[in-house]
Amino acid sequence: MKLTKLVLVTIATTGAMTLASQMSLAEEADKADSKATVTLEQGETTGPVDPIDPSEPGGETGHEGPLTIDNVTPFEFGTHDISSNSEVYAATAKNPNIQVSDRRGTGQGWTLQVGLSTFVESKDNSVVLKGATLAIPKGTMKTTDGNVSEAPENFGFTLDADGSGSDVLMNADEKKGMGTWADMLDNSNVKLSVPAGNFAGEYSATINWSLVDAPTK
Template sequence: MRKINYIVTGISALTLAGCLVPTGSVFAANDTKTSVAEVNILPGDINLDKVPDLHFGTINIGEITAGNVDLKLDNNTIDATGPVKDGTNAMDGNADGELTVSDNRGTSAGWALTAQLGDMKDSAGRTLNGSLTLKTADVTTDNPTLNAVNPTAGTTLDFGGGSLPIWKADALATGTNGQGQGKNTALLKKGSETVLHLLKDPTASAGRYQAAITWTLADAPL
């Protein structure tokens, strides 16, 4: 009986000792969650913000009766007493030489700007023959990618002629990043390559001649 008591006591001691032996500390696994940040961008409009007036100075009548005349752009201030721009029709041209298109639609759909030049006429309705070349190296855009048709390439409009593309922005497509989004400005002012071409006219009359330029912005490429 005594021996058995020792064994039982030994087992109890070992059991108690096992309970007191420290085990390794236990930590929770890494816990990862994901949230979201959001912003909503509202679409805007596409607008033809500014179109320039173009003044080509003065010449003596003997120059045009003797031969063709090319006149460089002198300034962007037009007399308001002419046959086109007058007290009842101030037109839309600015005196800063700015031609500006703003595309804030956020669609990369592209656009096209065309221009048409009316008859170059005086207050009596007498006309001149010739053309106008719109060209400048001063073009700034928010998206620097340009279509080949833009004011740096130059476009020549005939007096009383049809409408021609001045500036195009291609729609987003494979291999392109879209064009014309944001603000696009060309400066047609003194020092640019914008030139008025007058054809020889032995019967020309002295006077102030003006021609209307009609600018039209389409909300998609032509």
């Protein structure tokens, strides 16, 4: 019985070696190439882009087009008692962010600039918040799942609330910042500084967000 088993194993092994030898001697008889194609182009109609990460309060702009500011979270700083000292107040918004979408497909780059007007009292426009400044921190860049583009560069800065200047929040060099990108901010670091000696009142200012269709920084 043992001898019979040994013979069967030997035959099976020999057959496998013969098949492998035949396969190694086979030659490629023919070959061919085929193509897979796709065309990407800037569409004529490009609807609004929803925020990647919605904030409270919401800041959806509803803008349409190939290069858009999609979301700008309003900065609210609450109600505070007048102090004999200069005070710094943090924004109360949840998940504040600023979002830009570049659907041009050209890799041209872009820049998001920010300016700040004077804080004016709601009932008496002659009363302004003197010496106030707004600090916007450098945030964290976030994009949609699977975006293969390199991220734009983002920055932090402080603006005087007098309408005199502006700064760059995000800058996408050529071949960067394509797709949708949100600058996610830490609300505790979005700060309004108010000097002592200002009048009581309900003040508001306008933040101007300007998207330029080329890198500038």
